[in-house]
Amino acid sequence: MGVLMKALIVIYMFGCATSVAHAISGQAIVYGPPYVPSTCFGSSDKGVMILKAHSNLFVNGSACGTRYRVRCISGTNKAIRDACTGNTVDVMVVDRCETCASNEIKLSQEAFAKIARLALGRVNVEYDLI
Numbered sequence: 096m097g098v099l100m101k102a103l104i105v106i107y108m109f110g111c112a113t114s115v116a117h118a119i120s121g122q123a124i125v126y127g128p129p130y131v132p133s134t135c136f137g138s139s140d141k142g143v144m145i146l147k148a149h150s151n152l153f154v155n156g157s158a159c160g161t162r163y164r165v166r167c168i169s170g171t172n173k174a175i176r177d178a179c180t181g182n183t184v185d186v187m188v189v190d191r192c193e194t195c196a197s198n199e200i201k202l203s204q205e206a207f208a209k210i211a212r213l214a215l216g217r218v219n220v221e222y223d224l225i
Contacts, residue, residue: 096126097176111209112173118167118223121200121219122171122198122200122219123146123167123200123210123211123218123219124199124201124202124217125201125203125213125217126147126203126204127203128203130145131190132171133145133189134159134189134190135156135159135160135189135190136159138219141187141189142187143206144160144185144203145189145190145203146163146165146186146189146191146206147175147189147192147200148191148195148200149191149195149198149200150191150192151197151198151212152188152193159187160169160187160188161183162185162186162187162224162225163222163224164184164225165185165200165210165220165221166183166210166221166222167210167211167218167219168218168220170215170218171215171217172201175212175215177220178211178212178217178218179210179221180211180212182210184202184206186203186206193211
């Protein structure tokens with residue numbers, strides 16, 4: 096293999112490695128219905144696999160319709176070992192969370208229940224764009 100080909104392969108591999116997105120860490124809080132109306136979609140029902148985004152993530156509505164894959168990392172109380180189900184959930188931004196801190200998102204109760212024990216109400220999560 097020529098030197099030029101090896102150089103191109105190295106450059107390609109470096110580009111792939113640096114383009115991998117990093118998960119956002121924070122906390123997810125559960126919220127219940129009604130889910131309609133929403134800031135993003137008004138009275139249009141977007142199902143139950145949804146989230147409300149904190150202001151920095153919502154960016155004046157530009158995040159509407161954005162999809163994230165959310166994974167529970169742990170309960171907020173480290174003594175609870177079985178807080179997470181081990182599943183991930185794909186959700187869509189439908190609203191802004193008025194009361195969330197910059198590291199918090201609100202998941203519908205159906206989405207929250209896929210990744211964590213619903214009774215906990217708050218867990219540590221990572222989420223990525225999908």
